[in-house]
Amino acid sequence: MAVRATVSRFPIDSDALEASGLPWGLTVTPFAAKDENGIAPARGSNGHLLPRCENCYAYFNTYCELDQWAWNCSLCGTLNGLPSDAIARYSNPHSIPEMSSSFIDLELPLDGSEEEMTQARPxxxxxxxxxxxxxxxxxxxxxxxxxxxxxxxxxxxxxxxxxxxxxxxxxxxxxxxxxxxxxxxxxxxxxxxxxxxxxxxxxxxxxxxxxxxxxxxxxxxxxxxxxxxxxxxxxxxxxxxxxxxxxxxxxxxxxxxxxxxxxxxxxxxxxxxxxxxxxxxxxxxxxxxxxxxxxxxxxxxxxxxxxxxxxxxxxxxxxxxxxxxxxxxxxxxxxxxxxxxxxxxxxxxxxxxxxxxxxxxxxxxxxxxxxxxxxxxxxxxxxxxxxxxxxxxxxxxNRPYAFNCVLRMRTSTEFKPLHSFGHFFPDPQYENLQHIICCDSYATYAYDFDFADNTGFSRHSGYPPVVQIAFQYTVVVPPEGLSSSELSASSRNIIASCILEMNLIPCTRGKHTLQRRLRIRTMQFSAAQNINEIYDSVDHEVVLSLLVHKVILVSLEDGVREGRALLHDWLVILTAQYNDAFNLVQYKNVNKSMSSQIDITFSQCPQLEPLPRLVFALLRNPLLRFHEEGVHPDYRIYLQCLFSVLEPSSLHCGIYPSLMSYSTPDKQAYPRHSLSRAALMTSGSPIFFLDAYTTLIVFYSSTADPSLPFPPPQDCLLRKTINEVKQGRSITPKLMFIRGGHDDATAFENYLIEEQDVDGSGFASAMGFVAFLDDISQSVAEYMK
The missing domain is CATH 3.40.50.410 (von Willebrand factor, type A domain)
Structure with missing residues (x-):
């Protein structure tokens, strides 16, 4: 279960949230085999015995205070008594997953209806x-x-x-x-x-x-x-x-x-x-x-x-x-x-x-x-x-999937999930409970937060913000070869790991069986004491994910123009809030216009610097371009469905493709370029590799040495990079090889968006991204007057 937040240091109250201008929320990929740091969950059994809070129903976790007879809930602070079987079990904490890790995956007993289906076949x-x-x-x-x-x-x-x-x-x-x-x-x-x-x-x-x-x-x-x-x-x-x-x-x-x-x-x-x-x-x-x-x-x-x-x-x-x-x-x-x-x-x-x-x-x-x-x-x-x-x-x-899934988000009492985004349907009775018929290891969902009241996180409470995500699901396990009693604990763990991570099913006789599991991730955050701490903790890829979900929703309800306006206005407000927080605009300075003082590139905060470029790219994306520009409505719907399930790094790649250069097929020159013709001309590199998530392009410049092998050989570094990229995708990207001066380079040049006009006129402009920044600067000046 991979979880990433828009900010790792939460705003302390609603005033700080509004002043930041940032969306507050997170993304979760519940069936990912490991967390966002590459750590696998602690596995175990008897998930039904895991203690739960009598007040908020959160699960016991490593952040809870535990004594011999009771425990304090890390989410709401309620003191809960421990049943006798839990007291005995927790007397040897080293063998208990929930005592050793905040990321656990426990087997559950099947209920009566599920037991009847344990021999069901895919x-x-x-x-x-x-x-x-x-x-x-x-x-x-x-x-x-x-x-x-x-x-x-x-x-x-x-x-x-x-x-x-x-x-x-x-x-x-x-x-x-x-x-x-x-x-x-x-x-x-x-x-x-x-x-x-x-x-x-x-x-x-x-x-x-x-x-x-x-x-x-x-x-x-x-x-x-x-x-x-x-x-x-x-x-x-x-x-x-x-x-x-x-x-x-x-x-x-x-x-x-x-x-x-x-x-x-x-x-x-x-x-x-x-x-x-x-x-x-x-x-x-x-x-x-x-x-x-x-x-x-x-x-x-x-x-x-x-x-x-x-x-x-x-x-x-x-x-x-x-x-x-x-x-x-x-x-x-x-x-x-x-x-x-x-x-x-x-x-x-x-x-x-x-x-x-x-x-x-x-x-x-x-x-x-x-x-x-x-x-x-x-x-x-x-x-x-x-x-x-x-x-x-x-x-x-060939990738793992779970089904009959239930996803539940719980938070500390000071804040709450406001909206949820993803391919699920909400429970008709319980809040913040979503049902997912089928979920693979790539499927990602998003939430945004708001404060429950005006109090926020008290500086003196001593209780940091906590988020707990519970994911209950069913997986298909291999046909019976050996009974579970004949397998050692290590063998069972290896088989379970294979099922979850590689979807491997041995070719043995017998019927498939079902296994019900409960995966829980509990995360403790800190509250920022000032606006600088919020800005320094921004994850721009997660911010982009929340923005994409919101503009898709607005586009469906009110049209693409409203989605574009929302995105434009958000960047204007964020820029104004940032400039105000850092006191970058001197209102009494009569020698310069206000717009010339505005820091539109977020030079004082590296974590925010990518956002104007990402917003520009999103406005240039077919997701938000106009019908009259030639965007097919079915392709727009396809992009909506694709982008709304991608995890943040993949979505970043889909919105603003990665462009790297190579001096030879075996030697990388620069790991990242801006998407502009100027970057190509000034780099001096002959080979470029562009990754747009659904499309991969290897481009040889027209000035490349004719002795360089084209296309790149199978055993070179560039090919190895391409293969690694393809293996990590939920879909198969198209691979194209283009030789400048010989082949039509339009497919590659269309991704060089920074010289393209963002207003939707359809005509390329040498000042595309620069003109966009200038427009935002003018809008910020009007907003701050």
């Missing part, structure tokens, strides 16, 4: 769009073949297709057999036949270890539906009128109901891979793509505001907690408390990964909820030619 279902092209299907086949190699033994796999009908494949016999269910063309009608009646689910779900070749053979039979098939299918319900042929919404709804019938018996979590080549235009959940067109060329219509919200709640409702709860009541007929209902709702939710391979408007603003509400991922590829879909699927299935 289930994966591919839903493939046949209203597509041969190239799309070839890419999809390659991706699924890669996925089959990554799936662990004991997994179950189902192959389905959709167009104007849903196809279910039985691959457990000698020859693949497909059963079709036709989709009604209108948006109100449901399927005339349940999928379970067309093919029993256990006939549809095939064991990977025995049916891999048959699944591959079934994939080879896939063909795009012809125009005749499409019009024929549509004509059944519309008197010969062609309505389209991509019944994606109906197919997803039917698959969720289909899989839900076996939740808790056959599987504990099902992942659906949805491969989409265009907008749903048939059946339930069909989308009107005509809203994206020439009508938004007029300045009288704000296209960015019109195209960002979803046009239908259909897809959000499919994975909402309310929808899932209704399915549970139908299929399981369980009588549960409200909290348990919410927990089981998450556990039974199907995780959906959407892979959209298209350059036409598909309205991802509506479709995104399938992934972000279910704990899945949204991938967008503009073409099949240079798509990294096969690599992304293999990478995704």
């Amino acid at each position: 289930v994966y279902v591919a839903a493939i769009d046949l209203s597509s092209s041969e190239e799309f299907l070839e890419l999809t086949k390659s991706s699924l073949l890669a996925a089959l190699e990554a799936l662990s033994p004991g997994s179950l796999f189902g192959l389905a297709t959709f167009s104007h009908k849903i196809g279910l494949y039985d691959v457990q016999g000698p020859v693949p057999v497909v059963k079709n269910v036709f989709i009604p063309p209108d948006a109100e009608s449901k399927l005339p036949l349940e999928l379970e009646d067309a093919m029993p689910l256990l006939q549809f779900l095939a064991p990977v270890e025995t049916c891999k070749d048959r699944i591959a053979a079934a994939l080879e039979t896939l063909r795009p539906i012809t125009s005749w098939e499409r019009s024929s299918g549509a004509a059944q319900g519309m008197d010969g009128v062609l309505m389209g042929g991509r019944g994606f919404g109906t197919a997803m709804e039917a698959l969720f109901n289909y899989l839900g019938s076996e939740f808790g018996n056959t599987f504990a979590l099902a992942r659906v891979f949805a491969f989409l080549s265009g907008p749903p235009d048939y059946g339930r959940g069909q989308l009107d793509t005509s809203r994206y067109g020439e009508q938004y060329a007029s300045k009288r219509v704000d296209a960015d505001r019109a195209l960002l919200p979803e046009q239908t709640p259909f897809y959000k409702d499919l994975v909402s907690p309310t929808s899932i709860l209704s399915k549970i009541e139908i299929f399981l007929t369980l009588e549960l408390t409200a909290l348990l209902q919410a927990t089981i709702a998450v556990q039974s939710g199907v995780c959906v990964d959407v892979f959209a391979v298209t350059n036409e408007y598909t309205d991802l603003a509506s479709l995104k909820f399938l992934s972000i509400e279910s704990g899945g991922s949204l991938f967008l590829y503009s073409s099949t030619d240079d798509s990294t879909l096969p690599q992304d699927m293999f990478r995704m299935l």
Whole structure:
């Protein structure tokens, strides 16, 4: 669990917070195998025996004062008695994880419903769009073949297709057999036949270890539906009128109901891979793509505001907690408390990964909820030619994931979480409690704080601010080879570590089992005594993360222009507060204008220096550029989904790419350059490596010595750096090699943003970043008058 705060020294009260001009909060990556310093948690068992505060329900931790019979809560100060079993257990503190570390990971006993699922097998279902092209299907086949190699033994796999009908494949016999269910063309009608009646689910779900070749053979039979098939299918319900042929919404709804019938018996979590080549235009959940067109060329219509919200709640409702709860009541007929209902709702939710391979408007603003509400991922590829879909699927299935997760934030009584950001849904009953259907080791969430009252942190209280994050989750453990009693403690720890960090599952016979765990991170901070201490403790990457979450939220609600205005105004206020705190502006100086006195570069505080450049880059990013500048609305939605789950350092790379130079492929020259042509010309280096998170570019300048090998050889330092970068990514970045003077360098030059105008005019300006700073300086002068 990696946790990073915007400031490591918290503001002492609300006045200090306002005076700083900074967001106050943190980011958390709960399923990261190690913390932000590379330290793994102390592991143990009996998490249910961990003492909890009677007042605030925080867990006992190393910051609590402990005597023989009682302990003081480090969050609220309440004195709690110790039960007799805890007294005996804590008599030998060296063997107890919560006594030795503030970062612990404890095994929990399974409850009654979970014990019934301990032999559940992982289930994966591919839903493939046949209203597509041969190239799309070839890419999809390659991706699924890669996925089959990554799936662990004991997994179950189902192959389905959709167009104007849903196809279910039985691959457990000698020859693949497909059963079709036709989709009604209108948006109100449901399927005339349940999928379970067309093919029993256990006939549809095939064991990977025995049916891999048959699944591959079934994939080879896939063909795009012809125009005749499409019009024929549509004509059944519309008197010969062609309505389209991509019944994606109906197919997803039917698959969720289909899989839900076996939740808790056959599987504990099902992942659906949805491969989409265009907008749903048939059946339930069909989308009107005509809203994206020439009508938004007029300045009288704000296209960015019109195209960002979803046009239908259909897809959000499919994975909402309310929808899932209704399915549970139908299929399981369980009588549960409200909290348990919410927990089981998450556990039974199907995780959906959407892979959209298209350059036409598909309205991802509506479709995104399938992934972000279910704990899945949204991938967008503009073409099949240079798509990294096969690599992304293999990478995704080879990293660890947890499911049925509950994330809880607790703080000292003086302050509280104000907002939470991320791909989760809040508990309907309890504050600061979020449910996550599926969570991988990259998924990151953010919180911002506010004071509970005007008191703040007293200078004389002696109790520093404390944050405690509890993350309860389930993981799949290897098939039974040896019983737990036959394994030594060290062996069990090694296996658990492999599961959590490498997602390794030995190829042994038997069924998968589930393990419920509780991970707790307790962090103690200090309160700053003055504004200098706050500024000196700033983590600019976490500040950027909070800003990105806030501008995405504002953009969705009020449009891109409001998001840009929020960002601009924030930097103006921060600059004014900083200049005021350091007394840098002499109001009575009549010889100089006020704007010339303003320190816009934060020269007195190195921790703040990167922020103007990051804000400039964020304003230049497609996330906040205008529709009329050529930003496709689906690409903007994709960036919103991607940026809102990245940990701070990765997000920094995505917003302001890293540019380093090499004198030769084996010798680095400078580790960091600004993104400007001037930096390239003055560096004197012939080779540059740009890392923009989703894209990696190696650029040889036109003046590079022709004897330098191009592209760089596989065994050189530059290649080693590239490979290390690729291995640490949640997605597969595109790698490009460009030779200046021979190849088109536009792709590289587009990232040199500091000479580009930030006002959105679309024309490059030699004073881009400089003019931006001047504009901010003028705005600060107006603000401070």
